[in-house]
Amino acid sequence: MESDRPLDALNNARGKKVMVELKNGKQLIGKLKAFDIHINVVLEDVEERVDGQIKRKIGTAFVRGDTIILITPE
Amino acid sequence: MESDRPLDALNNARGKKVMVELKNGKQLIGKLKAFDIHINVVLEDVEERVDGQIKRKIGTAFVRGDTIILITPE
Amino acid sequence: MESDRPLDALNNARGKKVMVELKNGKQLIGKLKAFDIHINVVLEDVEERVDGQIKRKIGTAFVRGDTIILITPE
Amino acid sequence: MESDRPLDALNNARGKKVMVELKNGKQLIGKLKAFDIHINVVLEDVEERVDGQIKRKIGTAFVRGDTIILITPE
Amino acid sequence: MESDRPLDALNNARGKKVMVELKNGKQLIGKLKAFDIHINVVLEDVEERVDGQIKRKIGTAFVRGDTIILITPE
């Protein structure tokens, strides 16, 4: 089956490690646990990176969709 | 039961201490009392942190959802 | 009764003195007279504070919800 | 009758002189002629003030609601 | 008839010369040909002014409503 809708791509990434790039320039790397149509996402085992450097480790993070630029498998 | 929706993760955090990161760069740490689908949240026993330093203590705070980047258990 | 929704917290603050923090960095302190689901609020006996200093006294102010970061009892 | 909704406060100000503070830091002072649920307003006999100084006099102005921070009786 | 709604004021300005102030600080002066509920407007015989100086003459311009601060008869 071909996945023609953008949310299908997110669905394929569920349970996998992804990088979420935020509008403030930071990156969150973690396992994609959940998402919704607003692109609100929940990540687990999150690392925050700034300029390629790990800045913080966070357990689980709920990220508001309107702060996200892109999501890509890591 | 697996929680597949982002708001389920917030629901699991209800009553627990969370860190709310705002678009203006500040962080609010407090107990998650309530939230809604706009991600408006109510925190209790709130500390405001800027650059890791406590700046203010606030009793209860209603935070408008569109100012929030992420919410994570503290 | 437990109040589980964020607007319940605002309702509890009705008639009391609150501090409203705005996205432009200013703070408005006044009595919470009214609010709606957009978080538009009406404050009475308002003082505007910038960096902890009172800048202006305003009688009553209608504040548009989308300019608000947080509301907290003063 | 108590007015519990924010728009009631605007309705009470109809026909009176108000100050409208804009997100760009300017202030418009004029008579509140009309408003709607988006907080679009029409002011008459408008003065534009910047840093407390009158910059311009405008007859009637339609002001788009999403540019407004607050409205207060002058 | 009293006009109580903001769009009535725009309707009264239809066919007349108006000044449209934009969020980017520029001003467009032209004849108000059309508008809709989003405050999208069409102006004819448009001059663009920056700091009171005419910068450009444009025939007809469709202006997206969310870029507009205010509209006033010129």
Added chain:
Amino acid sequence: MESDRPLDALNNARGKKVMVELKNGKQLIGKLKAFDIHINVVLEDVEERVDGQIKRKIGTAFVRGDTIILITPE
């Protein structure tokens, strides 16, 4: 027939050369192929201009409506 709605003006420009001014200060000049109620537009034979200088030539461009300030016949 008089065209009273802003989108009628866009409809009249369909198939003609227009200049689209963007919120980031750039201008796109091209033939208006299509538009919708969000003011998403498709332009053909597009030139990008910055400060009056051609910077790039692009074949066809889909432009998201919320990035547009104004559209005018070129």
Added chain:
Amino acid sequence: MESDRPLDALNNARGKKVMVELKNGKQLIGKLKAFDIHINVVLEDVEERVDGQIKRKIGTAFVRGDTIILITPE
């Protein structure tokens, strides 16, 4: 058949290489796999370019629509 709606132009580009220009000034070049009415898009074999230089290669990227300025065949 003439394609009169902007999304038809995106549909014609499906499966082809496109350049997506973002509001933060970066460009993503990749194969357009999927899109929706919010202009959320999924790109494959993505290169990120800044000032004409390739900065990063990303496999697949889900890009949130509200961060996009324009999409053009590459």
